[in-house]
Structure formats: structure tokens, C-alpha cells
Amino acid sequence: MVKPDCGRSTLPYVAQDLRTPVRVTAGATTTQNVSLFPGDNSLSGNVTNSSGVGIAGVCVFVGQGEGGTGAAGGSSLVTNASGYYSVTDLAPGSYNVDVDPTCASTVVSYYIGQTVQATITEGVPTTGVNAALTEGGMITGFVTDSSGDPIDGVCVNAEVAGMGVVGWIATDVSGSYTLSSLPAGLNYTVFADPTCLGTGPNFLGYQGAQDTGVSVSVGVTTTAATIVLGLAPSAVPPPTGYQGVFGTPSSASVTSSGATVSLGSNSVSETVTVPAGVLPPGTTLSVYPVTNPTTLDVPSNQNYVIGVAVVWQIPPDSTPSGAPITLTITDPAFTSVDVIFELTSSGPEPVPTGDVTIDPGVSVTINFPSTSDPTFIVTQPALATQAQLSISKRSGRVGTALALATSGGSGTGAVTFTVSNGTASGCAISGSSLTTTSAGTCIVTATKKADSAYTAISSAATTITMSLPARPSAVTLGFAAGKSALNAAAQKALGALAKKLVAGASVTVTGYAKGNVVLAKSRARVTSKYLSGKIKIHATLKTVTSASLNKVTVITTKQ
Secondary structure, eight states: OOOOOTOOSSSOOOOOOOOOOOOHHHTTTOOOOOOOBTTTTTEEEEEEEEEEBBBBTOOOEEEOOOGGSSOSSSEEEOOOOOOOEEEEEEEEEEEEEETTTTTTTTTTTTBEEOOOOOOOEEEEEEEEOOEEEEEEEEEEEEETTTTSSSSSSSEEEEEETTTTEEEEEETTTTEEEEEEEEEESSSEEEETTTTTTTTTTTTOOOOOEEEEEEETTTEEEEEEEOEEEEBOOOOOOTTTTTTOBOOOOEEEOOBTEEEEEEETTTEEEEEEEEOOSSSSSOEEEEEBOOOOOOGGGOOHHHHHHEEEEEEEEEOTTTOOOOOEEEEEETTOOOOOTTTEEEEEEEEEEOOOOEEEEEEETTTTEEEETTTTTEEEEEEEEEOOOOOOEOOOOOOEETTSSSEOOOEESSSSSOOEEEEEEESOOOOEETTTTTEOOHHHHEEEEEOOOSSSSBBBBBOOEEEEEEEEEOOOOOOOEEEOOTTTOOOHHHHHHHHHHHHOOOEEEEEEEEOOOOTTEEEHHHHHHHHHHHHHHHHHHHHEEEESSOOOOOEEEEEEEEE
């Protein structure tokens, strides 16, 4: 730890914690340099509801932003009675500001959290990093065993079709749970999962169960039906021939109404549904994730995405109906060119397209007959790397949109741009056009999306300089004797001048009228008002009554 004030609080710099170990050799001097930054770097803002009223007690975590910049440790605090928060002594860099009304699921709240980005510039306080939270609803209920006794420590997930898990909480000792901060207007499946989305073993010995079709309204707590968990059956062994490939399974017993088995972790989940009458009651159904694909026979022109095995064991003297079983895998990485293979003794075989439905960026659904224990893998064509992408235009003018262009890249993917402020302020992208509200630099990155042949690629962060246009020459307007009305020629001249000015430019407007200060002022005011109607300006009005002139001059003093 480097303390610039030696603990005396006399120097305005922030102490630095050197996280990289420094090796010291006996009898030698080791040099370690440290860069200090001013200690007034702060970040602040307000957390409000949709009506602009501050919300107290909301947890705010300020941590390392995208790209690895900012302080790795971060800071955590709670909004005050008016919804205000402030963090000081931040290192320069980019930060994610996570606004969490549930405080990491330790309290319940109708408000829905959000994350905003902020950048700390050395020595400059960052203010106005605000979040306006919308209200949602809550779902509450109980989880018990078949005897009605509560089960604690079960993860209860709120899932929405096409969106996956949008909230979760563990049951307490009374078996109760409350899922909060849930978006309203949706129908939820509330799933009690002893494995917590496959992140741990099922020490409780229960199999998952669910309540479907639970709706949520703004500001309302909905009570779901009590979820009753039965003891999970012993898992059926995984398919042979691929040793060391499979992870921890989830299992269920098929009843007269069928069965559902779910796996999941992070953004990926798998659900196997057995309709009623497909497998005999008493059948044990197990689902295994493919956690080690290195030994799979993935085709050389394909990249492995995800895989899952479905196995079952039917009671003696029973037979399956042969009707389809449905496997749905949700994963935002899915694309329209994915290929689904079934692993067979002779190698991977593509699943017929009529049995596969792909919803790009959402899910893959596979229908398969109840006559074998299949292992499915999802792959994507091996894509080539695009040629280097660069931004070809590096300079523009304040007040004029700069049409951005790129060179390089490959394929048909669309090009998009992102921007952040450099030394300029107000850097903004609309489509492929860059604008700014002040002179300086903007930092722009171009990205060319992937297509069926190429992966996505981004350019290096590129500095684009936006300069002020040259100050236009003075404009002289003529007036009829004794009059202050602008004629057509004067209006045209002022319109042309407005196109050369930057918003906020400073001009001096001088009205002339021999011996008549009222007329001279009127001419200057009329001219300033007309020009202000074309573009925002800062105008200084002057009068000259010593010369026999019927005119106004407009001089730009600062762009």
C-alpha cells in the first residue's frame, strides 16, 4: 500500500494498493513505480421511481466496467432518504453502476434493478449517473415435501418462456419464498430446483417441481400454489461409449401425466418434456449435460456449442409408445445456421430438419421418438476470421454530422458504431453519423457482424478529431431610411450566416442610425432575434449614432 500523505491527510492523492507481487532480493534494491491520481474523483447520482421521486435504501455497487478498466474491488453503498448516492476516491476508468433494490436478494422490492455505465476522468467529479426504476410485482409461496413439511434451501426460479430465468431465491426454514423485482405483464413458471440450476449436487434428494401460469401485476404480490417435492429417483446411467463426457444429471419419475426434467446453469437451460402416455408410469428419466466435449466426434467443419443426453429405464414388461419426446435447450448463442446431431455408434448423424426448430438467440427444440436413449449436440459451422477492419474517416467539424466509413472486413455482416467522449463532449452516433457538441476528440469503434461464413470483428478504438469551423466573415445588412424591418436580402444573408455558425457561437450585432439611438437599437434587436431563430447564439448588441448610415453589422467573435 502506497500512502502519499503517510497517514497525515495532507496530500490530495489516493493511496494505491499494489496487487502485483514485487520480488525482493537480499542485498539488492528493487524499483517499483506508482502513479497517483487526485483524490477528488467522485461519482454520484439519484435513484428515483418513474415519477421522479427518490427511493431510499437501494443498494448501489460501483465496480469494474466493460473492457477491464476501473477499480477491480469496487464500492458498495445504499441510497439516502432522497435516493441520492455518492462514491469518492475512484481511479480513472470505466465503471458499471449496478442499482439493486433487492440488495443481492436480501430484501424484497417491487422495483426492478438496472445497470448504467459511467466514466471517471482524472480530477473531474462525475455527476448525474441516475437510474429511474420501474415497478414490477412479486410471487410468494411455499415448498414442502409430500407430508406437508417445509423444505428449506431449495432454489425457486421464476422463468418466462423465451427469456429463461429472470429471478431466483432460496426457501427459508419455513419453506417460504418471495421472488421480487419481477417484470409485470408476464406469465411465469415457478420452478423449485434442489440443484440450483445445476450449480450443485442434489443433497436434499428431492426432484424438481413447478407451478405454471403464474401472472404478475405492478405493485401486487401474487401467491403461487404450494410446490410439493417428491424424492428423486436414482439416476439412470449415462450412455456408454463416451466416458468422462457427462456431468451431474437431473432425474424424475414418469407419472400418468408424463414428466418434465430440467437442467440449467447461467444462460443455458435444458428441459425434457414427456407427454402423458409416451413412457410408462414408473419410468425413470435422467438428463445429463455434456460437460467435456473434447472426446466427441464433432465434424471437422463444425464448432461444438452445447450437448445433452436423455436416458430412461422403463419398468419390466412395459414398452414406450414411440410417440415424440421434446427437448428444449435455451441459449442466446444459438444461430439460424446451427446444426443438431445425434451421436450414434457410427458417428454424428444430423437430426432431420422436420424434427428441429431453431429460434435464433433463444432456443433449439428437438422432437425425438421414445425408442432409444439419444445424445444430441448442437454445432455451428466453423467460421473464418474477417480481414482487419478500420475506420477510414478521422476528422470532422462541430455542428456538421460526420458520415463514418470503414475499410476492410469480410462478408455481408452489417457495420455498427459505438462512441465515447475523448476530449470532446456530447459525442453521439446516429446510424453511421457522428456528432458532437464541442471541439475535441471522440473515440469510435466499428463492429462488422458475423454472417454465415465469417465471425464478427471490431476495429481498434479510433480517435476522431472534431474541429470548430472557421469564424465567418462579417455580414452587413442594409435598411430603408427610418425603418428597422429586415428586407428579403437581409434575411437571406442571415440564413447563410446561420449555416456557418456553431450552436452557442458569440456574435456582436451593431445597429447604425444617425442621431436616433432608438432606431439603431431596434435594428440591432430585429437582426439578433431573426438570427437566434435560425441557431442558438450569444449576442452582444451595440449602437452607433454618429454616422449617417442605415445598416447593421454582424461580427462573429467566437465559434
